[in-house]
Amino acid sequence: MQPNELERLKTNEPYRYWFASRLAPSRVVRSYPFIIVWLLLFNSTLVCTYRRVKGQLKLNKLSKNKNIKPQNLLKFDDEDNAITEKIPIKAKSDIPQLVNQIKAILKKYRWKVTSSQNQKSNFYLEGKKGGVGFWGSILFHIGLLLLFVGAGISSLTKYNASILITENYALPLQDTIIKVAQKPLIFPDIPGAIISLKSIDTRYGSAGQLTDFAADVSIASFNGVSKREKVRVNQPLDFLGLRILPEKYGISPLFFLTKKGKVVDRFNINLGDWLPRGWTEKGTFDSFLLGNTNYRIKVQFIPNLFINKKGKVISKGTVVKNPAMILTVLNDKNGKEIKKKLVKKNESIKFAGQELIFKDLNYWGYFKVVRDYGVSVILFSMIAGLIGLAVRYVYHDKNIWIIIRPQAKENYLEFKIGGKSKYFPALFKEELKKLGEQIKLEGVR
Amino acid sequence: MKLLEGITLWASVAFYSLSLMAYIVAVFFNREKWSNVAYRGIFIGFIFQLITITTRWIITGHPPAYGVYENSQNKSFALVLVFLIASKYFDKIKVFGFAVLILTLITLGHGITSGIQREALAAPYKSGWVFVHVGFGQLAYGSFALATLLSIGYLIKDKKIKSENLKENSIYTRIPDLKNLDELSLKFVGLGFVSLTGMIVSGAFWASSLWGAYFVWEPMQVWGLISWLAYGVLLHLRLTLGWKDRRAAWFTIAAMVTILIWLWGIGISLGVHTRIL
Numbered sequence: 001m002q003p004n005e006l007e008r009l010k011t012n013e014p015y016r017y018w019f020a021s022r023l024a025p026s027r028v029v030r031s032y033p034f035i036i037v038w039l040l041l042f043n044s045t046l047v048c049t050y051r052r053v054k055g056q057l058k059l060n061k062l063s064k065n066k067n068i069k070p071q072n073l074l075k076f077d078d079e080d081n082a083i084t085e086k087i088p089i090k091a092k093s094d095i096p097q098l099v100n101q102i103k104a105i106l107k108k109y110r111w112k113v114t115s116s117q118n119q120k121s122n123f124y125l126e127g128k129k130g131g132v133g134f135w136g137s138i139l140f141h142i143g144l145l146l147l148f149v150g151a152g153i154s155s156l157t158k159y160n161a162s163i164l165i166t167e168n169y170a171l172p173l174q175d176t177i178i179k180v181a182q183k184p185l186i187f188p189d190i191p192g193a194i195i196s197l198k199s200i201d202t203r204y205g206s207a208g209q210l211t212d213f214a215a216d217v218s219i220a221s222f223n224g225v226s227k228r229e230k231v232r233v234n235q236p237l238d239f240l241g242l243r244i245l246p247e248k249y250g251i252s253p254l255f256f257l258t259k260k261g262k263v264v265d266r267f268n269i270n271l272g273d274w275l276p277r278g279w280t281e282k283g284t285f286d287s288f289l290l291g292n293t294n295y296r297i298k299v300q301f302i303p304n305l306f307i308n309k310k311g312k313v314i315s316k317g318t319v320v321k322n323p324a325m326i327l328t329v330l331n332d333k334n335g336k337e338i339k340k341k342l343v344k345k346n347e348s349i350k351f352a353g354q355e356l357i358f359k360d361l362n363y364w365g366y367f368k369v370v371r372d373y374g375v376s377v378i379l380f381s382m383i384a385g386l387i388g389l390a391v392r393y394v395y396h397d398k399n400i401w402i403i404i405r406p407q408a409k410e411n412y413l414e415f416k417i418g419g420k421s422k423y424f425p426a427l428f429k430e431e432l433k434k435l436g437e438q439i440k441l442e443g444v445r
Numbered sequence: 446m447k448l449l450e451g452i453t454l455w456a457s458v459a460f461y462s463l464s465l466m467a468y469i470v471a472v473f474f475n476r477e478k479w480s481n482v483a484y485r486g487i488f489i490g491f492i493f494q495l496i497t498i499t500t501r502w503i504i505t506g507h508p509p510a511y512g513v514y515e516n517s518q519n520k521s522f523a524l525v526l527v528f529l530i531a532s533k534y535f536d537k538i539k540v541f542g543f544a545v546l547i548l549t550l551i552t553l554g555h556g557i558t559s560g561i562q563r564e565a566l567a568a569p570y571k572s573g574w575v576f577v578h579v580g581f582g583q584l585a586y587g588s589f590a591l592a593t594l595l596s597i598g599y600l601i602k603d604k605k606i607k608s609e610n611l612k613e614n615s616i617y618t619r620i621p622d623l624k625n626l627d628e629l630s631l632k633f634v635g636l637g638f639v640s641l642t643g644m645i646v647s648g649a650f651w652a653s654s655l656w657g658a659y660f661v662w663e664p665m666q667v668w669g670l671i672s673w674l675a676y677g678v679l680l681h682l683r684l685t686l687g688w689k690d691r692r693a694a695w696f697t698i699a700a701m702v703t704i705l706i707w708l709w710g711i712g713i714s715l716g717v718h719t720r721i722l
Binding site: 037040044047048051160205206207209210211212213232233234235236243245368370372375378379382383385386389390393423424425426427430 | 535564565566567568569571572622624625627628629631632635636638639642643645646649650651653654655656657658659674678681684685
């Protein structure tokens with residue numbers, strides 16, 4: 001909402017204003033509860049990482065121990081979320097061959113398999129999956145930490161200002177600044193340069209939406225570095241660390257003021273912010289004082305002049321096609337109308353021995369000038385975080401173990417399959433059952 | 446091409462509607478085989494919808510992500526896509542096609558009644574990030590919506606079990622086991638969260654070239670962040686503090702409210718997300 005809209009809301013609808021101002025997202029997100037949630041989330045993430053690192057180190061220690069006994073694997077049975085299934089198999093093949101078959105099946109499903117055998121000829125297989133997920137988690141947290149660093153750099157170094165340039169004028173960049181929205185503590189100044197606007201080109205769709213907004217901008221630093229580019233929406237101009245982005249535009253008619261047939265002044269007047277929604281049938285007004293005189297010129301701009309059958313002046317739409325203006329000369333002291341006239345390009349209004357000619361139609365462009373050293377860190381951190389999160393989602397830890405015990409009866413094996421999934425035990429149980437059945441099926445062959 | 450778009454649009458609506466009817470027969474009249482018919486109907490409807498979206502993309506020359514109709518197409522498409530992929534891996538959730546279709550038809554109906562006219566792309570949308578940003582956003586919506594439906598299914602079945610009124614061959618016996626439902630819901634919350642993050646990240650890149658800032662505290666961005674935080678809290682409660690079952694299901698439903706406010710409420714009513722002029 002624009003400041004004037006807010007003021008209007010405050011006067012006309014105080015209750016709505018009260019709610020809007022207190023529940024405005026920009027205010028909510030800067031509130032303490034919001035910051036607390038953010039911190040809790042950060043702390044919780046930190047705890048999660050700590051626990052994962054601790055768990056991972058413990059697992060690494062276990063797997064490095066070469067004297068690992070199957071009994072250690074069986075301890076998993078006592079842990080939460082551990083699942084075991086007993087499947088009796090009548091195997092035609094001998095045990096080592098069966099073990100190899102099982103290994104092949106597990107590897108097909110991307111299990112990392114290790115096997116061992118004890119003195120009683122019992123075979124043990126252990127499979128692991130999802131170890132990469134750990135690195136995903138780490139990457140996500142690195143991304144999160146970088147995000148905080150980037151935000152810090154950004155808040156300390158971000159420069160954000162708005163500039164206004166009129167077509168065909170070349171001015172020092174500093175002189176075009178209308179508003180500085182953010183001035184940083186570090187590097188508060190922007191490089192000295194001359195900026196000019198060569199032209200503005202706009203296009204509109206059938207529903208009145210702006211489909212293209214291109215500004216031909218030229219900029220040259222005092223050190224001799226220069227650049228000329230068509231700045232478009234989504235295609236900003238990058239120059240010596242500055243980013244120049246188009247925001248809005250308006251019209252700036254070129255007037256010639258003549259006295260006794262001689263041009264005494266030539267100037268552009270940047271008319272107020274009216275395009276494309278501001279124009280109504282009545283027109284949008286703006287006014288300016290003519291030099292140091294008492295003459296105020298009221299301008300009603302008509303983007304596409306059309307005079308209907310009743311002789312009424314209207315505009316066919318808001319797109320500039322056949323520009324004209326209704327100029328009213330007023331006495332600035334008492335507001336008395338001196339003269340009023342509809343003028344098209346190269347036409348004029350005469351009053352008090354002088355003539356004001358509407359010579360040409362130019363535009364003004366309103367641009368945002370931004371410099372932010374933290375933004376690349378932030379964007380990099382976001383990519384790292386996203387990749388980490390995706391890896392973490394796809395790969396989550398799962399363990400599987402299989403024990404094969406030969407029974408007294410010939411060709412009869414007791415087959416026990418177990419496993420553990422921290423987050424999805426019920427779904428993993430289904431997976432294990434299917435895997436067990438497949439091993440049984442293929443093992444019997 | 447325009448004719449093809451129109452034909453495939455209505456064909457997709459027709460197949461989804463017929464599938465919904467088949468589901469009603471299957472669920473309420475206990476005819477199991479109609480459930481398979483309904484599922485096949487969804488698949489055919491989905492293929493027609495895919496052709497509709499592709500055709501529109503070719504005609505307009507831009508990804509269909511502009512205006513209420515195109516976004517409704519995307520949302521419903523993403524939901525059906527996530528459902529179809531999910532049911533390929535978890536066969537038992539096919540019964541949720543009933544709820545998915547209701548949501549899909551409401552979404553499509555809203556889009557179609559808003560007008561299907563093709564508009565030239567407004568300047569802010571002319572960015573390579575549109576496809577990535579909207580794609581991630583709709584995938585997040587589809588995943589969260591399915592997770593919410595699974596959580597609702599969980600609560601309904603749980604209530605029925607607790608009331609000891611679960612009869613054999615009733616509708617409720619076709620809903621997967623509670624533990625499976627709970628974990629499936631978590632899986633889709635996870636997928637949605639990754640997609641939502643992808644949407645926010647791609648949005649930050651886009652915003653950087655559109656506004657010169659990765660984040661500008663405008664309502665859509667803020668609500669995107671609120672949704673991300675809500676699901677972030679949910680995931681941490683589930684994964685770190687071990688929340689599950691009923692309270693996790695309630696939280697999943699509550700988190701979906703943020704998505705609805707964000708994508709339906711603010712996204713449609715204010716329309717400030719890409720305003721520059």
